[in-house]
Amino acid sequence: MNDLISASADLTHRPDGLLLLTTxxxxxxxxxxxxxxxxxxxxxxxxxxxxxIVAILKSLVGGEIGEYTKMLAQSREQALxxxxxxxxxxxAKAVLGVRITTSMIMQNxxxxxxxxxxxRLG
Numbered sequence: 001m002n003d004l005i006s007a008s009a010d011l012t013h014r015p016d017g018l019l020l021l022t023t024x025x026x027x028x029x030x031x032x033x034x035x036x037x038x039x040x041x042x043x044x045x046x047x048x049x050x051x052x053i054v055a056i057l058k059s060l061v062g063g064e065i066g067e068y069t070k071m072l073a074q075s076r077e078q079a080l081x082x083x084x085x086x087x088x089x090x091x092a093k094a095v096l097g098v099r100i101t102t103s104m105i106m107q108n109x110x111x112x113x114x115x116x117x118x119x120r121l122g
Contacts, residue, residue, distance in 0.1 A: 018084055019094035019121075026094055026121055033122035036090045040115040041082025043075050046108055072112070076100060079114040092118035 019026070026032065079100065087095045098116035105111050 016084065016088050018088055018092060020080065020084065020098050020116070021094060021096050022098050024097050026096065030121045032119045034120040036092050036118040036120065038115060039083050039086040039090065039092070039095060039118045040113060041079045041084070041086060042111055042113040043078045044105055044109060044111045045071060045075050075112040079112045083114040083116065087118040090118050091120065093121045094119050
């Protein structure tokens, strides 16, 4: 539990001071004083032909496909940033129960969706 609390405390060093937590309750002595509702952020990304060629070649010899790893990591961060912006606009101090999901929109296109419950803490 101490790891969770220290990891959560590290998140407060962001400029907006907004906590993003995968847990349903805030750590330590903090309490939810107001639930502001669902917040979300998403991005939709298409694969790049150049990356596809590299991926095909790498799939023949094995190993990580770094181009896709980087693209998906950037997509997750963008979805989280958009969720964070919506929560901050509502006056939230934390987002609880943060989840990230993906879905295919059409061939070669994926959506990354981050969502959670915006709350005020006291």
